[in-house]
Amino acid sequence: MIKRLLCIALLLALPLSAVASSQDLQRFSLANGLEVLILPDHTLPIVSLGFYIPGGVVAQEVDNSAAHITYTLLSEGTHSYSKQDIHAAEDRGGSIETFARQRTGVIRATVHRDDAQTSLSALISMHQEPLLPAQRLDVVKNQTQAAIANRQAVAARHAAYLFQQSLYQSTPLAFATQGQSDLTAQLTREQVQAYHQQAIRITDGTVFVAAGDVDESLVEHITARLEQLPARQLEGVEPFSTFADNSPLDEKHSASTQQAHVFLRYPAPPADDHCFAPMHIASTALGGGMGSRLFRELREEQGLAYSVSASMGVTVANPGMRVSIGTAPGNITEALSGMERQVKRLFREQLTENELERARNYLLGNHLLSRETVGDRVLHQAIHTLMGLSHSYDEDSIKALEEVDLNQIQDCARQWLADAKPDRFVYGEPSE
Structure with a gap:
């Protein structure tokens, strides 16, 4: 607690520009609907690259953990990159992350500047052509069901889940990242593939961010690669719209x-x-x-x-x-x-x-x-x-x-x- 208070005191003493600033932000849109944000910060030779995709859990049809499981499987290999290739940057201190949130999904990498172009190619491949291997689907489903069982065993978490379900019953906001156990068990590879096509492999409304030690040549390379992606849009749901609730509950x-x-x-x-x-x-x-x-x-x-x-x-x-x-x-x-x-x-x-x-x-x-x-x-x-x-x-x-x-x-x-x-x-x- 003392360490945390000291950190807060030190951070509050910093000028705002030393912590975060949008003054150098570059922002432009591509013909396929992608919005690109470039946020230079040359303090360290580190680059963060990533797709931030509208949809996430609310793009599911039922509470079957499809978003969580599909995003987890993205890094298990693609038609161009093996799982080992995708995670190679981690051997040099970098990281690759794929995860679903309530209204968004994320495919991102934080790597050394020298690994930026290779990691960009891997991210695009995960976005466009993942294998979503059947042999790993059952493993990830079992892991997800274990997490669901843990939630059900902890009264506070289970109560919060039930509250959300009651409040937004019959709308996608009732779905959890790790949803209902029985529906998760029934999830098929065909449903995972369909979720990827409908809710991940989209460009219209998706935000791509490159931040850190980004120079003009890297921006040009990123732009050229992203421009090649086919235009696709999310159908059937507006993730950031207001969903009906059951108030007063x-x-x-x-x-x-x-x-x-x-x-x-x-x-x-x-x-x-x-x-x-x-x-x-x-x-x-x-x-x-x-x-x-x-x-x-x-x-x-x-x-x-x-x-x-x-x-x-x-x-x-x-x-x-x-x-x-x-x-x-x-x-x-x-x-x-x-x-x-x-x-x-x-x-x-x-x-x-x-x-x-x-x-x-x-x-x-x-x-x-x-x-x-x-x-x-x-x-x-x-x-x-x-x-x-x-x-x-x-x-x-x-x-x-x-x-x-x-x-x-x-x-x-x-x-x-x-x-x-x-x-x-x-x-x-x-x-x-």
Whole structure:
């Protein structure tokens, strides 16, 4: 903890330009629909290259882990590169990553400058012509089912999964990266191949980022290679659209567990709204870290909680403020009442100056720590681009946090929370 606090203090002392800057960002579109971002940083001879693809889990038809499994199989070999060839850069300290997120998928490499062109070719081959070998499919399915079993065995994770399913039932947002075990077991190679064709091998709307020790000759090479990719677009789903939900949700699930889990979800502003920064600070003051109101009052003073949190995601679609608590089954009613009481305090009374500064520094510190590497900064830049946010969103969001005052926080909390009917979800309700 002391080391983390020192890191935050040092990072907060740095000028913004020393941590992340969009001033040198080059941005252009290709005829096949690819959007290319070039972010030079010649501090080290390291290059981060990658496809950031709209789709991810929400491009699945059912909750069968297809996105996760297909992205995992991409690095198992292609028609042009063996698995060993793909991972060769790792022998020299580089990395290759392929993974699915809720609304996006990622194929990227972070390598020495000398390996950039070879790694680019491997990334393109994974994007366009992976083998998706049948003999590895069963192995990855078994690994995925083991991860699902682990989630089901951990009450907090299983409860969060059930809450998401109940809230977005019958829409793709109900799907998890590692979905339902029975549907995952039934996943076929033909379905994996179809997912690749429909949701990975696309160019229209995909963002390709090259960051780090990138010079003009490498940019020209990257552009020439990417221009050759055939134009394809994602069909059937708009990943960053707003999906229908079942609000206001009010569900209680009985379960034999020593700890119950209670979730509240309140409406919240999207990332490009003027109230986002004030509400981000409000949610952090409410439940971000050990200095938050929920931690101090419900956990430390009343002893109602083992874990408490409140958070808002950076998103333009389906935004929300989630509040959660892990408590003894016999304390559910009291804990729920305490959570709602603390939320109401956000618009009924102002934060103190100390609460504002603690929440602001907490967010700024976490923001900077999450962007320590070139790869980290690239991921955030690409996701913001896919969302349609400004290329300077990182700098703009820091400035917004620095300028928030107590009146703005209370005004925005009143606007978003005063008349809100929160979604309520309880897992671990004692059986009668």
